[in-house]
Amino acid sequence: MQIDVPHEWPAGEAxxxxxxxxxxxxxxxxxxGPREPRFVAGLDVAYAGDGNGKGDRVAAAVVVxxxxxxxxxxxxxxxxxTSFPYIPGxxxxxxxxxxVEALRKLSTVPDLLVCDGHGLAHTRRFGxxxxxxxxxxxxxxxxxxTPFTGSYDPAALGPERGASVPLxxxxxxxxxxxxxxxxxxxxxxxxxxRIDLDTACRHVLALAPEYRLPQTTRxxxxxCRDALASGGA
DNA sequence: GCGACAG
DNA sequence: ATCTTGTCGC
Numbered sequence: 082m083q084i085d086v087p088h089e090w091p092a093g094e095a096x097x098x099x100x101x102x103x104x105x106x107x108x109x110x111x112x113x114g115p116r117e118p119r120f121v122a123g124l125d126v127a128y129a130g131d132g133n134g135k136g137d138r139v140a141a142a143v144v145v146x147x148x149x150x151x152x153x154x155x156x157x158x159x160x161x162x163t164s165f166p167y168i169p170g171x172x173x174x175x176x177x178x179x180x181v182e183a184l185r186k187l188s189t190v191p192d193l194l195v196c197d198g199h200g201l202a203h204t205r206r207f208g209x210x211x212x213x214x215x216x217x218x219x220x221x222x223x224x225x226x227t228p229f230t231g232s233y234d235p236a237a238l239g240p241e242r243g244a245s246v247p248l249x250x251x252x253x254x255x256x257x258x259x260x261x262x263x264x265x266x267x268x269x270x271x272x273x274x275r276i277d278l279d280t281a282c283r284h285v286l287a288l289a290p291e292y293r294l295p296q297t298t299r300x301x302x303x304x305c306r307d308a309l310a311s312g313g314a
Numbered sequence: 315g316c317g318a319c320a321g
Numbered sequence: 322a323t324c325t326t327g328t329c330g331c
Binding site for chain 1: 318319320321
Binding site for chain 1: 322323324
């Protein structure tokens with residue numbers, strides 16, 4: 082698929098912060114987003130070394146699934162070297178290049194991108210999901226395995242699948258803590274771009290009928306690890 | 315100042 | 322993220 086790549090790339094932390102503050106205004110968190118998406122894609126990245134510095138070997142993967150059957154219809158991978166160290170809040174600058182390259186190899190244009198990380202639930206309200214959404218123009222949702230910023234009431238979160246409580250930060254709701262499987266740790270859902278929180282959660286739940294994580298994330302995770310083990314050794 | 319901190 | 326054995330439970 083076609084993606085307009087920004088010719089500018091942050092040389093350091095200060096420039097990265099400027100880019101986030103500038104692009105933040107372009108993110109749409111009102112949706113309504115795709116009601117009945119046909120193709121939903123999952124993305125993930127695997128690291129070779131410690132995964133904390135720059136110059137680390139990484140492999141990105143994107144897997145497109147049929148939203149109805151959750152069967153994979155197309156997939157692509159890309160290996161690269163990180164140009165940024167891991168800094169909470171600037172995490173997107175580590176994975177974006179490889180992810181975009183993988184997306185470019187796709188012939189199918191997904192109706193929704195499910196990212197491995199937060200979207201609005203970010204200290205500056207511009208996590209990976211927002212960034213990837215703004216760059217591609219495709220609706221995106223963020224699904225993280227652990228919280229980053231914000232807080233919620235654990236006691237208010239029921240044990241049943243589908244239970245959820247708002248994730249608040251600085252007086253505003255930035256996401257939702259969602260239980261995808263009964264009695265299992267919840268996931269943290271937040272909007273990325275061109276989608277609303279309700280719709281994002283509805284799709285995440287539909288993508289996780291059997292396991293804690295969405296099938297999109299599970300398959301992308303497996304694919305990028307395999308890609309790193311073979312193509313990036 | 316100190317601790318926390320998506321992947 | 323990644324490094325790693327065994328182990329508790331369905």
